[in-house]
Amino acid sequence: MAPEPDSKRSKTGDSPAYELVYWPGLPGRGEFVRLLFEEAQVAYTDTAQDRSPDKTVELVMSHMTGDADAAGKTNPPMFAPPALVHGDKVVSQTPNIMQYLAPRLGLLPKDDEDAAWKLNQVVLTLLDGFVAELHDTHHPIAVGLAYEEQKPEAKKRAANFVDERLPKFLGWAQRVLDSSSSGAGPWLQCGQFTYADLVLFQCVHGTSFAFPKRMAELRRSGKYDKVFALYEAVGQRPNVKAYMESDRRQEYGNGIWRYYAEFEE
Ligand SMILES: N[C@@H](CCC(=O)N[C@@H](CS)C(=O)NCC(=O)O)C(=O)O
Known part of the structure; x- marks a missing residue:
């Protein structure tokens, strides 16, 4: 059975907001992350949608250079987008982001340890x-x-x-x-x-x-x-x-x- 997604859990207020950090103007690798949120109907913000293209590029670059506020000392610096900001965590590498999200969004079976x-x-x-x-x-x-x-x-x-x-x-x-x-x-x-x-x-x-x-x-x-x-x-x-x-x-x-x-x- 799949675990309960954060959309249901978030009613109890125990899940920080999810933010996808990705370039504006094209689906790209960001799309894999978006599809997980969209299928699970879990709220997320998307830098590509929320700002002007210039501001989005600026923000993405600040993550790449390590200047972004969210990139705390405990997170390995990211090399390239997409990245997922979740609370104080900044997760990058598309398959790694999906591995992080899948159990939280109910998209990974929990009764099969393999x-x-x-x-x-x-x-x-x-x-x-x-x-x-x-x-x-x-x-x-x-x-x-x-x-x-x-x-x-x-x-x-x-x-x-x-x-x-x-x-x-x-x-x-x-x-x-x-x-x-x-x-x-x-x-x-x-x-x-x-x-x-x-x-x-x-x-x-x-x-x-x-x-x-x-x-x-x-x-x-x-x-x-x-x-x-x-x-x-x-x-x-x-x-x-x-x-x-x-x-x-x-x-x-x-x-x-x-x-x-x-x-x-
Ligand atoms: N293996 C990485 C590749 C990341 C990647 O190449 N991102 C592209 C956008 S889709 C990028 O902005 N690359 C900039 C660069 O490589 O300098 C992943 O899967 O996330």
Whole structure:
């Protein structure tokens, strides 16, 4: 059984406010954190929504340099956003933030002592493939250089990604689902919806934006039917659906998941 989320506990006033610290103007890695809050219906503030873009950038930078007030001496300095501010804690690294939040938001089973590491393993692999490697398609040489400065290498990298890496990661996700299919429902953890399902949802959504033709072909192949079934099922969950249709869900821009027609020519 999943633990009771903080939305219910907060009625007793024992949970500090949650604040997501992330860049303005694009979903990015912040989206994984938002989806957990939105699914659990737990209140959070979001720097990308609450301030002007300039002020948000200023605040994010102050966390990166260690100047932010909230970054107390007990928190290891963060390298890059997203970060979660919760009381006097500043938590960074996307999968680490999700591990911190999932039990508090009721998105991790509590009756299976192995669920935390198993789901973290799945989530880390999803982030390797559909975030880190996908990001490297448009920035294969250097994160600090513009796409336009690494276009020939990017085209090569993207071709390899869609031909080899993308099917390989999708095939692995299908195997995870094959191995967890003893329970009811399409979920990654036998029969139980968890935060990992939200991660897979965002990964497929973002990748479908970046590589629409290739993802449509892979979907039609039928080899990854459980992956796409899970994606559809998460998208139909009432809280996720309402969020995706709201103005809190931002458009993809020049972030991790971006579209270059030349990648699919
Ligand atoms: N592994 C980190 C990566 C964080 C990261 O690369 N964040 C991006 C935004 S999505 C950033 O602002 N990077 C700045 C930098 O690397 O200097 C995580 O998962 O949180």
